[in-house]
Amino acid sequence: MKLAGKTDVGRIRRENQDDFRAGALPGGAAWGLVCDGMGGARGGREASRGACDIIERCFQEHYNRCLPGMEKVFLEDVLSNANHYVFQKSSQEETLAGMGTTAVCALVRSGRVHLCHAGDSRAYLYHAGHLVQLTHDHSYVQELVDCGTITPQEAEHHPQKNIITRALGVDYRVCPDYTSVVILPEDILLLCSDGLTNFVPVAQMEQIFARYSFYDVPDKLIEAANAGGGQDNITALLLGAEPLEVKHG
Incomplete structure (x- = not known):
């Protein structure tokens, strides 16, 4: 796997x-995580940074317990630990x-x-020149x-688009969604915050993927x-099904 990521204010x-x-991770595997904090300037920073710290530690200290077939339980426990901390x-x-x-947390192996x-x-x-969304937003507008009630096109500019219905740290428990898909050589996984998706259409993102190298x-x-x-903070993290190289910027 190869990794490339960047965040911007x-x-x-x-x-x-x-x-x-x-x-x-051992065996050619890799993991990635993007968090977008909320709750005021200090609260948002503390929440996203704290959740990232806890999840990173879980991968470092407990990944060896994640046997084949246990990925869902492992990831749910990882997010539950971060939720408890926040x-x-x-x-x-x-x-x-x-x-x-x-x-949004990914384990690729x-x-x-x-x-x-x-x-x-x-x-x-x-995959094959197209971006396919793998996650389903936990938001009022998505509901x-x-x-x-509204169309996807109307949702793009809805005034209540920022209302989130599920997040880490807002309740003593969290119910994250899990999904799993095949990743083939040359495929790229993109994890991102809404500061990207709210301002860059998928078609434009596809053009960028097609035109530029992985690390660019x-x-x-x-x-x-x-x-x-x-108008928002922006984060984009890529995990590519390639021989291992790492860049974190």
């Missing part, structure tokens, strides 16, 4: 409440009350992508789309999001 926000982590910290510090963070997520940070698979794509995606308004 955007053009409007003063602070970056996004965070991401990634790393290689919720406890929010409960104990008045200035952090109400903080939380989205999370043995030709499969295993995903667990809460919130509207997304995962896409780039309106699901029940047919995160920079170009962020440039496109800033050119499209840059």
